[in-house]
Amino acid sequence: MGDELDRLRSSVLDADGLVRALATGRRKGRPAPVVGGREVRRVELRVVDLKAGRHLQVVSYDATQAHTTNHRLGEDAEAAVDALLAQPFANWHVDTTAETLQLRVTKKGVPLLHTSGRAGTVEVSREHDRAKDRLLPEDDPVLVALGISDAHGRVKPTRQAKYRQVEEFLRLLDASLGEAIAQGQVRTPDAGDPLRIVDLGCGNAYLTFAAHAFLSRRLPVRMTGVDVKQQSADHNSRVAASLGIDADFVVGSIADAQLDRAPDVVLALHACDTATDDALDRAVGWGASLVLAAPCCHHDIAAQLRTAEAPEPYAMLTRHGILRERFADTLTDALRASLLRREGYRVDVVEFVESAHTPRNTLIRAVRTGAPGADAAREYDDLLATWGVRPRLGELLDRA
Template structure:
């Protein structure tokens, strides 16, 4: 049943400012309106200065994260976000979950449920022992080690562990393209060095302020001699020598394609890419009718967007296979934490593509009349996919 939007947002506000908040995400847009950012995520963190509300936003090109103090600062920041015309809110607390969707008529459809995850029990350490990084590691104190962040770090590290061979030893050069606030970058370094590897890691982000922030954090952790950051675009940032492992986690839209293209040109041995939005192929699908008999796949906007996600990542994986990689698309983290939960995991094998792989890729592209950005970026290196 629809509810007045103002009353529903007042309830959301109370949950966002509740000390029991664990995570909240705002996304989408209301009919005929556009928020100033495409996504906002809120979560509590504990810093050296005390508890803070961490607010991470993205305008589709770059992320921005800030930590605000409880009280009037947090209330003002929350009110500003609630004033944005987001179409959806998802709020989790220790006790409950609320999902709000703004209808076309401007009312609120609200679903409320009790928390699905049991509260932690005193002295219960069995779950903590399963983490690849000890939750008490000083690393978490620096990045703000909330339970949700530890879960995401652990999910990422398990995907990384499954990608690299167990017998890997010696030196490992790593680059993280579009590293943002770099907490997964640092987590990778901490985990890999814990395996006895001699790791040299470079984080790339377009923002100079992020480079400075991440460099300062590397210095505080005592890792500045092995972990460095450069400001530049994914396509053009100078990274020398070429890396063995390429990370690209939640790079927006075609930025993921730029990261995959650089990985292929570097002939990187391993690639982990968690795509974010998929606007490029979605726009191409909107511009022309779907091939028969698939009109029902793209007639509805939400189905077209989800299909564009699937088609984009399927074509990316297919292109990687054509360039000598064994590529898989797997779940990154549980969908309850983020809808963008897929991970493209690739290992360089040097195997030439088969005629069947070439044919299947070409037929899929031709049937849907799309021009994958990754194919364009690799065109000079990949005559095999043009015919």
């Protein structure tokens, strides 16, 4: 992968042009990337001005915290970048003042590099002790309007968890959407035909508005929120009007809501129990290019496991209530992932926010490829035969 990595390396080490570089994920069949002796989930790089001169700052994130190191430009910075490029990261996203580079390593180890130019000028901050690198700063009008931040633009102490959830969601959305557009799996929108995103079960639309505020800086987007409560739609419409956001809010259930046009991206975050299945079914029916779903509760399969006879030698997985509930979570989402693969999506299941902040921290990310995953149907049928359950999503997709 010489030429692609050389191009990426050159952009990361361009001290005058680098805005930010981000490495995430791990390659198929490879161990987690290791930085400083710790397994990490992502690494961010930027150039900072210190008293000792200009340095390349590397912030690596493990399961619990961030770790920062600074490397003097020149041989030290080059060695640090080379060490990171040698790690099995699956994705690199590099923003410079002139262009954006996105590199994805396929399952077969093939690097795919996409570059796109930037329109207009980009302001670059080199301050070392700047505020934390937030996708939505605390004083963003959206956060103030939603009550996450106070009138002085500071996140309220009681809303810190919600703010972390918004930030982590935006990072996942940014990485997933950027990669999918770069690979041609999500269309490139324009002003006449913006990217259409629907948030199913949006509630008070925290993530609907946050996604619009973040994405609209770089892409034309049209947001639609769906919720069964008229009160939510009225509230969200007032917030949108106060912010000058042109968004739609539809009253109806996830299963029955009607949209003028099929969306490109479907979000379903913390839809309870089989409502997540309704959302995934709608996404498949619409042919959505990208789906992000964070399930909440798994009562349906858990109830079925209480009466189903567990196969040997796995009876202990369902004998005790707490183990049965946890296994039901895993089995339900494994079945959902298998079904989405069967329907022509590339699927992975990732951590949404750290479990220290919420137990509802699993996110199903699916990108439409149109090609069913190898053996996906067989894997799904085997799971059904083994555990004797009837997942709601399977019934919905097979009803025709």
